[in-house]
Amino acid sequence: MEEHARPVRHSQTTLTELMIPTYANFGGKIHGGILLSLMDKVAYATASKHAGTYCVTVSVDKVEFLQPVEVGELVSMHASVNYVGRTSLVVGIRVEALNVKTNIVKHTNSSFFTMVAKGDDEKPMVVPKLILENREDIKRFIEALHVREIKVAMKEQMDDAKSNIDVDHADQILKNERCIIQLLKL
Numbered sequence: 001m002e003e004h005a006r007p008v009r010h011s012q013t014t015l016t017e018l019m020i021p022t023y024a025n026f027g028g029k030i031h032g033g034i035l036l037s038l039m040d041k042v043a044y045a046t047a048s049k050h051a052g053t054y055c056v057t058v059s060v061d062k063v064e065f066l067q068p069v070e071v072g073e074l075v076s077m078h079a080s081v082n083y084v085g086r087t088s089l090v091v092g093i094r095v096e097a098l099n100v101k102t103n104i105v106k107h108t109n110s111s112f113f114t115m116v117a118k119g120d121d122e123k124p125m126v127v128p129k130l131i132l133e134n135r136e137d138i139k140r141f142i143e144a145l146h147v148r149e150i151k152v153a154m155k156e157q158m159d160d161a162k163s164n165i166d167v168d169h170a171d172q173i174l175k176n177e178r179c180i181i182q183l184l185k186l
Contacts, residue, residue, distance in 0.1 A: 005129035008080050008137045011049035015042040016076040019069055019097075030069040035095065035109070036060070042077040043091040043113035050081045050089060051117035051127045058088070061112040061147065069108055073097040082112070083144030087124035089115045090144045112147065 015038060023034045040057055047055035069075055075097050083090040091113045098105050119125035132138045166173065170181060 005131050006050055007131040007133050008082075008140075009133070011046050012078075012080045013042055013046045013049065014076055014078050015045070016074055019071050019073050019075055021071050024071050028071065030071070030073075030075075032063075032065055035065075035069065035075070036063065038075065038077055039093050039095065039111055039113065042079045042093060043115060046079040046081060046091045047089045047113075047115035047117070050084070050130075051115075051125070053125055054118045055089065055115040056118060057113055058116050059114040061114070061151070063109065063111045065109050067097070067106050067108045069097045070099070072101075073099055075108070080140075081130060082140040083148075084127050084130045086126055087116055089117070089127055090147075091115060092140060092144075112144070 017038060019030050019034075023030050025031050039060075043057060044055055075095065077093055077095055079091050079093045081089050082092040092110070093113065094110050095108045096105050097108050117125045117127045130137075130141065132141055174181065
């Protein structure tokens with residue numbers, strides 16, 4: 001085994017929590033913010049186990065709530081390091097809810113948290129390499145590389161879109177949108 005390298009299995013983490021009534025919204029479903037908070041915790045635990053140091057969340061990608069989570073269900077967050085850069089790690093998380101009465105498990109969402117390792121001086125710290133031991137580990141690492149490329153390209157396009165907004169022609173740009181332009185006269 002290479003020095004300063006850890007296999008994916010070293011840091012895989014599962015966090016399971018009972019969904020209680022205080023976590024619910026007015027519709028009786030679990031607040032998305034509660035789930036995001038739990039996902040952040042498991043991402044931290046997973047990244048920190050791999051890095052061997054404190055890690056912070058720098059971005060969250062692909063948060064789609066596919067199915068609602070109900071009060072009384074056991075929610076499990078299954079997390080693993082999918083990719084490592086020099087100081088960053090991508091943690092993949094699969095969220096599942098178990099109905100304890102029916103024993104039915106539903107996949108509620110998957111997400112990717114990008115974390116950065118921090119040293120005692122609060123500066124980014126180099127993380128151990130990731131040992132890929134099976135085809136799934138390899139697939140997830142390559143997927144993370146592709147997603148990273150897409151994010152870079154998308155950031156460039158978004159920055160370009162923000163800097164090239166033509167308000168003078170807003171009536172043409174927005175003519176088929178659900179808005180009304182009513183400029184206040186000062």
